[in-house]
Amino acid sequence: MLRYRHAVRLLQHRSYSAGAAGGSGGTGDEDKHPIRRTFRLLGNDMRKIKEFFVPKDPVSEDQGESREHILTQSKFKFEGERKRDPTLPDEFQTHCDVLVIGGGGIGSSIAYWLKEKARDGLNVVVVEKDDTYAKAASRFSVGGLCQQFSLPENIQMSLFAADFLRNAREHFGNEVPLQFTPHGHLLLAGEEQAESLMRSSELQNELGARNELLTADRLAARFPWLNTKGIAVGCHGLEKEGWFNSLALLSNFRRSASGNGAHFISGEVVDFNFHSQTDISVVGDAGSDEGNYTGLDKAVIQLSDGTRSTCKFALCVIAAGASSGQVARLARIGEGPGMLQVPLPIDVRKRYLYAINTQAANAPGMAMPLTIDPSGTFIRRDGLGGNYICGHNLPEEAVSDNVTVDPQHFEKHIRPTLATRVPSLADAKLIDSCAGLYEQNVYDENGIVGPHPYYHNLYVATGFSGHGIQQSLAVGRAISELIMDGQFRTIDLSRLSFDRLIVDQPMYELNNVLS
Template sequence: MLSKKNAIYPEHADVVIIGGGFIGSSVGYWLKTKAGSGLSVIILEKDLSYAKFQNNTSLGTITQHFSLPENIQLAQYSAEFLRNVKLHLNSDTNIEYKPNGHLILASEKYAERLEQNVTIQKEFGVKNELIMPADIKEKYPWINTTDVKLGCISTESEGVFDPEALLKGLVLKSSELGVNYVDAEVTGFDVEQQRDVLMEGVTPGGFRKINKVMYRTKDNEEYAIKFAVCILAASGQSGEVAKLAHIGDGDGLLKIPLPIQQREYDIYNIEDENIKASISTPVIMDTSGLWLQPNTLENNFMCGFTPMSNNSVKELLTDKFYEEIIRPSLSNRYPNFQDHQIKKIRTEFQDCNTYDETGILGPHPYHTNLVIAAGFGKLGCQHAPGIGRAIAESIIDGHYSSIDMTRFGFDRLLVDEPLVEFNVY
């Protein structure tokens, strides 16, 4: 994505961002947009080829079907950002946004929850409407609605887009604004003892502040950068990077680990002459966890499974999981489905917060100059514009001014108060 040039390894930066994916690059973009040349920003990304992001097309959806107000507001802002992406980024950024919308299918068990969610969404101005099974069947005759109690279809600001094009646009614009991308892997942090800092649970005079991040380049050279603020946006590796700052292996505020893991899941392609995807065909989310996404370029569908919190990472990639979970769900919802019409096309990656499946955003309670932005899973792509803006506001303005993201902070782990997105899929 970035043209090759002589690498620059500065020793100081105002802000160092670990991870140059959707969220990390969005943070860089917003910091430089708000502060300009007055703020030096470096992004450490261990794979500037972005190979793992290539063809991850299932990430390219935008929906507002949430129960948490913060997620609804982030999605609303992302919809505005994506519609005007050529103004925000560069004029040649083409994310191929298509306003397909989303269709949510709820069984008897989840129908009440769907109604509750729609009530919350309408309080924030979301344009959607509840739809009965008979109406769903009339509009989409290839969907089996016998076990569907209620549906909800969006009418505005939802659809699909090219996530790789969005990432490229964020990276190129951030670089153009002055963000320095460094192709390197973080190996550790350096600390300095601050005897004048008093913190609950910390022995007086024993506070140790992280002030440098060490990293190794592709040429196996070791460097260090001194920073004022560090952003941890390393996706599925964020938990491991946090351990380098002794998060999870210390005492007091350092006792609780950052519960972020990488989750891999398979994506399948469906081809059926009786089911044709068009620009008006919505993304379909099922209470079984099955999702169906139109691939209008090939006039067919992609599908996958939204994993539950009790699904292990390895479990999602087994033939047994396909045979016992995905295949029965497909056969039930789409009776025309046949084995020979579905094939695995790739394995995709996302980060997951194993504590409550909701992203973690904000400073660590001990390392207050380490801002965490990880665990958003599939939402990390669609929420990236709003997350980046929120972090930039907190650093430059000292507070969230657009969307209050306080509840997404690490502190909820300390007091054991999960922040759960109660969706029906």
């Protein structure tokens, strides 16, 4: 091999010398030899390829024309040599490749994964109407990470998140730590839910989770602070479960996506512009006449200063959380003919969170898992000093966009349950409270992920019903795969598509674990 390379260099040298001797046109007898001419052409091609991958540093005036410093890997160094300062306001983008409506956990994750894959090859715009996240679900999440679901897709998404968070520093660096606390979840069940909990636990362990089932006696022995009255069995997560700072995860999504060129716009989508496309027909839609397809073209965005502008997009993703149903109606979903008669079944729900403190000697210690009572009330430790966070997702009738905390709700609904299940917290002091909104899929309380069956350029990622932040990592990657690769690659989420609404095949999640 070395002799071959030496011969090549020798022939190339002779070719160049012959060309020089024979004039700029290279017409000497040496240059006419076919083998030498072939090597000369190959040499020129290889220099061009090298110049593309290893470009020259631009020469400044004071350096002279003779300087030829090589910047290695400058075209493929994706650590942000052209990174934009994420603290500066974005210029409004009148055109984009992908428009993501909603900049919460799901929407920002989609932008993160798209820019991880495409970088400068894809213009991604994220529109968020409240960039302070004053009412967003991500702000009022307990940050739970848990695999104790009943559907394989939800279990796999949570396992994906656990693997990602384990290596979070490699993805995000150390600037905004996620503060993951690996103390697991403890899901309690009475007699009616016991069989379902046990079946779900078997499936979870088959898919790679690790948890254990504990009878009431074993629960009492393992967790002396727990009153097991009315409890038949509990499922305790042993690995890959716990909780994290949900706002830190959201911040890392935005920071990384913005640093790689994604545009975050403070504004609200208030309408869409449509256009007819005679070259598209929708198969299987009785309400669609061939040659009369009307597609989405532009989004009308009301900016924070009250002005309105349009953004033309190639693809659009509805990931607006509790506002997703409203955005879908702007796109005539639920209000049009044929497939467009089926609405996006998203309603608004309210969640209260409370911070309490106790100095009782027998209160749960630092190793306390995030505990979920059969009633839906949950509680976990919050650092040192006897602090805890607890709450309860409000029932269906409590649909409201008002985030005012009802001062009587804790005393009426939370404290009695805590006093029964964890007696040492009966007299805990309420030190703070807040309320936020999250989306509820009123069809089957499960996420809706994938393309819309009518619009060829619209995707949906919403409806996670209180467990969206822990699934945001997997969902963002899944949508990016659909956009970039045309199919799911990491986790097959086909059963969670919008199509199930049309054919009326709900995907019920029996263990709606909050996050």
